[in-house]
Amino acid sequence: MTDPNVPPAISAFVATLPKVELHVHIEGTLTPELRWRLAQKNEIALPYATYEALLASYATMYNHRRELHGDNGLPTFLEAYYGGMEVLRTEDDFYDLAMEYFAKAKEMNVRYTDPFFDPQAHTRRGVPLEAVMRGFERAGRDAKEKYGVVVGWTMCFLRDMPVEDAVATYEAALWAAAQLGSNEYDRPPRLFADIFQRARKDGYKITAHCDVGQKDTHEHVREVATSCVGGMQGADRIDHGLNAADQPELLALVKARGLGLTLCPHAYHRRLPTDWVFGSIKKVWEAGVPFSVASDDPTYMHQQWVTENLGKVMHYCGFAKKDMAKIQRDGVAMSWAPDDVKRAILDELNEFEKGCK
Template sequence: MNGLTISSFIASLPKVELHIHIEGTLQPALRWKLAQRNKIPLRFKSQEYHTYEELLESYNVTYNHRPELGGRKDVPTFLEAYFAGCEVLLKEDDFYELAMDYLARCRQMNVRYVEPFFDIQAHTRRGIPAEHVLNGYLRAQREGASKYGVRSNWIFCFLRDEPVEDGEAAYETALPWARSGHGLFHAVGLASNAYERPPMLFKKAFERAQADGLHITTHCDFGQKDTHEHIRQAIFDVQIERIDHGLDALDRDELVEGLVNRNVGLTLCPHAYHRRTATEVLFPKLRQLLDGGVKFCINSDDPVYMHDVWIDGNMEKAYHYGELTKQEMVQLARNAVDMCWADEAVKKEIYDELDQVDVR
């Protein structure tokens, strides 16, 4: 983590996480265990991992390049590594264990409430029944709250680099698990590669979800091709409620004004950007957002594939490199509560905790 250690202040701060991909929390130990249990060979392209140590070594690759924009092509991309990890997830119990591992980690980090992203397309296209995914996460949602005290409402994602109609069909399959049914997910979003896949492609899908009583959010990746147009569409055309990433809005005054005037918050993941952005360039942007009145919160994205930096590490980076005060860090934690879609009673509990944090 660039030599930083997590301070006692950040460690003890009550947290809410709004930008976390559940498959991006699949730790090597669980991946190895599931591979053995399901008799799945661990490999990536021509490389096969015969021992746990070889698997661990594979995580030392820095997935910080964009080959579609001329980056390295001799190592796997982030998404290739991410989906390779998914190969060990076959049964309901696998998805349950994945989610419970993350929720247990949340308890250790004083995370009180989370809204994990998930999809079924990455699994159903491998022949995995959708109900294995959905029921596994549903069990974890319920047991994570009772066992660890970590409440969660989940976000169903369309894979944006797949055909829109495939995403719409996946949504129909998953709909019985939405808030009006089993109660697993309460929102929809966009995940996977945003390259030349703007939010407007999914406008009708978003409108359908809203008609079904669900919230809407979308990724607008940092440094991606056409990112400013993606942010503009999200704010003004799709009229999204939240933007995941969206840091490039700072480049355009009209985008900042749109975020502020429409009260659209950003779910930022500083370490994800720090992998390929200089400290002195990246972290002053947090101060710019604060000074500009843009609401944002701090999250971890896909920590297992991002040097094992979780929400506490991301918050420590914001605190240290962003030169934020304790009071400002509490405000960012409050922003996450403001922006989340938890029940009001859950929000009040976390607000009350944050009111007790010593900022001296």
């Protein structure tokens, strides 16, 4: 699904822009084609009799939160998201999932990405942690060699699961940055303060979701920006966090802490007014708070990948080409890429901008 309001010239420009993608859930890139193939390979029954029926299910505007908005008879986003994971069983399944995204990333001129992955969502289904980790780790290595995409994985703790399970998962898998995701309803970041402080001491980067429109979202942003997550300096960045634009003092706190936001515009635009979404992004921009633009869960969000999200931002915010290049530079600065990778991307952006009129 493309946004008919975004001019073709903007779409063409953002397609060629060298990019980083800092907010994409690898399980949220599971295509209907791969899901169907893995279901057949692993002999898993899907609730769809035909591939066409499965494909049609991806076009549904999923009810975002039943606990807030009631039950409309459709699966919530998280139900669809976790339901898709049922086909992922072996190391090769996780490898194939990641490599399919990395091939897409190359097509979109993504130079660096640090995808989120949800080990607890797989181990609670009986999938060995080793299968998850080895599949993704192998794909990360092959992505650089085959596609020229540098990968830095970010492991998520599911905040709607017990904190003790997050601790056990952390101890079993100690090679990724740490993130807090899944359903935030009545699960504030401070519940996980101890494990994040431990991760900080172990030298890991830290971030957390502060979902847009979530209950207590402003307090969640405040907690992530301060000592409740990651020690006295707070997290290293905030995922989503756009509601900080609602409160000038909160936006000022985020800026003072030197935090950037990873924004996924279509994730908000699919359920919130255009003026609020892009007006809030403009407030963040005007306040001088850095942000990157990413896709979140593109296959479950109308096939809106990082290019489509950037096109929306450029069009609805009225940004110039140089502004779009700055967003990528800010993303590079916010990223956890090695310094040599950062320098290479920045050099490429400088050359790219010279050719922009």
